[in-house]
Amino acid sequence: xxxxxxxKTSDSGVIRGFRVSGHSGFAVAGEDIxxxxxxxxxxxxxxxxxxxxxxxxxASMDDKDTVISFDFKDDPSERxxxxxxxxxLGLKTVQKNYGKEFLDFIxxxx
Numbered sequence: 154x155x156x157x158x159x160x161k162t163s164d165s166g167v168i169r170g171f172r173v174s175g176h177s178g179f180a181v182a183g184e185d186i187x188x189x190x191x192x193x194x195x196x197x198x199x200x201x202x203x204x205x206x207x208x209x210x211x212a213s214m215d216d217k218d219t220v221i222s223f224d225f226k227d228d229p230s231e232r233x234x235x236x237x238x239x240x241x242l243g244l245k246t247v248q249k250n251y252g253k254e255f256l257d258f259i260x261x262x263x
Contacts, residue, residue: 155176156172167229187256199221244258
């Protein structure tokens with residue numbers, strides 16, 4: 154299962170970062186369309202924030218442990234917030250279409 158942890162501020166609920174880990178297990182590696190969809194949505198969001206905003210962030214990808222981490226250094230701009238919201242919409246659509254046994258969300262306060 155792929156786990157998406159969303160780090161939200163306790164006061165305003167703004168997403169300050171996220172961590173995506175694990176394989177969905179929908180199909181064998183190389184043929185897993187759920188993992189491919191998740192990866193595409195997450196990486197595209199990170200690239201879009203870098204390209205279309207001035208927000209500063211730390212990001213890392215560990216292919217061996219299958220972990221992607223992303224954290225804003227400051228409060229995210231409205232553009233970044235919209236991009237993150239769009240990513241979450243896409244991920245929740247994947248979860249709705251393929252099932253909670255392949256993709257799970259956890260929210261943590263920061």
